[in-house]
Amino acid sequence: MSLIKKRIRFSPIGYTKYLKGLEQTHTMFRQGKVLESLASKSWEIAPGNSTTSKKAFFLDNQFERITRTAYTDNPQLMMQGGIVINHEPTKAYLLKNIWMINGSVYKGMHRFLLHHRNKLSNQKNYLPPVIVDTEIKNASVYSSYDGNEFFGLWLTDDCTNYKLAASEGTPITTNIFTSPHMFEYEKLLGMNPYRTNGAYIKDAVFIDDDWGNNSKKQELFDQNKQMLLSKFSGSSHSGVFILRRNSGKTRIMLNEIEIAERLRDQYGFKIVDVTKHTVQEIIAACIGAKTIVGIEGSHLMHGLMVLEPGASVLTLQPPSRFCGVLKITTDMQNLNYGFVVGIQKEEDFYVNFEEVERTLALLRF
Template sequence: MPSFRPLMNRLPRLFGAQPRAFADLAVERWEICPAEAVNITPGIWLPDQIEHIARTEFGDLPDVLGQMQGDPEEMTPATMGYRFRDVDFVDGVLYARGAERHLRERKGAGLTYPRPERSLSGALYESWIGNRWFGNWLLNDCLAYPLAAEAGRPVTSAPARGGHVARYEELLGMRPERIGNVHFDELILFDDLHNNSNRQARAQANRARIMAGRDLQPVPGVFIFRGASGDARILDNEAEIAERLEADYGFRTVYIDRHDADQIAELVGGTRLIVGVEGSQLAHGVIGMAPGGTVLTLQPADRVTTSLKLLTDCWRQNYAMVVGDGTAGGFRVEWDQIRRTLDMISDRNG
């Protein structure tokens, strides 16, 4: 039996009406953690770094500057749960009567779809950004999983995978039901992207699960090598920087294509300093490093972002940045900039 929900949802927009927010269709909503003021620590960067920025990503320059400035009393919205009825999940999109929410890029573009034959009730913890980037899956979606488990039946459209993802799911006790196209008799969703005390506590609980039973040894610092993995951010002198950090500071280098999740956890769990090109591979460091540590990101001038700072804020870590010369297709960061930034980090840590 075909469903015309994509067509019916699109018609109001053709006449200039704003699409309905998905949350407006909830039959029940509840507060998991109230809005509250939290301390957002300032970022660490050299005074001249603003002059190096050619273009920003995931926000305008004022957003970047605001994040780096910090705020000791930033008002953080509540974490919310929502219950819906009669929702279809088809081709990566949630369809309700009058609204839709995209969790994956659609493979088709029709205005109708066959209504799913399978029906169930469950709690979805996945997000568009988590399905797109590994780092957001590990540091956002995996934080929402405990909410889904507490609410009832955790479900995800993400297929079973191997490597780091499978091991993290095992370490975090994640056992979701994997779904394709389904009809939800009842569906629970969460608004859980705000770094209030509840979310910060869940972050530390996830870290404790990752580190449980490990005999962690102190490590001066860890460089997480990105190379050509993920979206292009090619640091032309990445190997040279890794070698210099090893020689001058006693760093250890992690290669995400060579080291498994347990090997990485053993290293990052014993350090207070993670360095690497800005990107999802640094999530291995964020989830494992203890509060009070620092993540230093190396960024191309045409793709400067503080999106990772939103996550280090949640894990109660410091965030630092060096902006290099060049583009995401090929850029360099001079050693003197790194050295002076490391001095600033040392000064903050006392």
């Protein structure tokens, strides 16, 4: 265990933050080149490799409904599959004498954001302290900007990187939380990070894989999955509809409850609600599921964390926010991915139940 001690230190961040032209700001995400330029040492933890994407399951005329996308440049190309994807190696970078203050990491005049500014109070964002009382000799920063912004990426990226970080030093993260479910997952996955919003770190290791899913990351994700599966039991069943309601980034599906209840009544689906149920309740329902269904979003990752290879995920997509990010994980885990694009109604959308049924039939071959 690395040494953590209480020691009063003067931090220059409170002053240099206001000196224009001295500070370069980055997000703590896909910053390998910048980290390497600042590192006293860098090394490869795991090699890269290539995979070929799977074809998604969908009905004709779905793409015509899409009016905007999110984090998906070309939905047609991504969903048709057959794309060779080169996954970057996982690398580690040792940076000396850094400051971790109020959701940011500082090295010299470089600032790396661990959180979007909307998760920081104005006082934290604009008035960093000049005194910190924690000093860490060896630490490893495993959390990322996107992991702290999106719960699903926290599960796929940050929770896998934690395992690597724990072997390099004290795993550290902030006291700013992405989701109330985080603590439950940390307990289930044996994660015990040191949380701080104000620390000086003598030697800090940063881990970066450029958002790739190389073989090592898949292995680590599988380890987390097996850890969860070992704590729950259940038999095979039709599936689970995971209610999103208005959680996370707002996208309201007008007939979400209706679709969930019809799948329950006609096909034996279970229904869970991320705004009401605990992680243990959600996972207990998802164990053994053949299909997970719900509005596209991070909440579906609860199901992906325990689905067995060959199972399916059906996302119900807002036409004004089509997103294929979850398919990156389903491809990595040998899961089938399907989608239905909804129909816009003013600011919200609804989904045709017949199209849900027909797409489920495709997923079941």
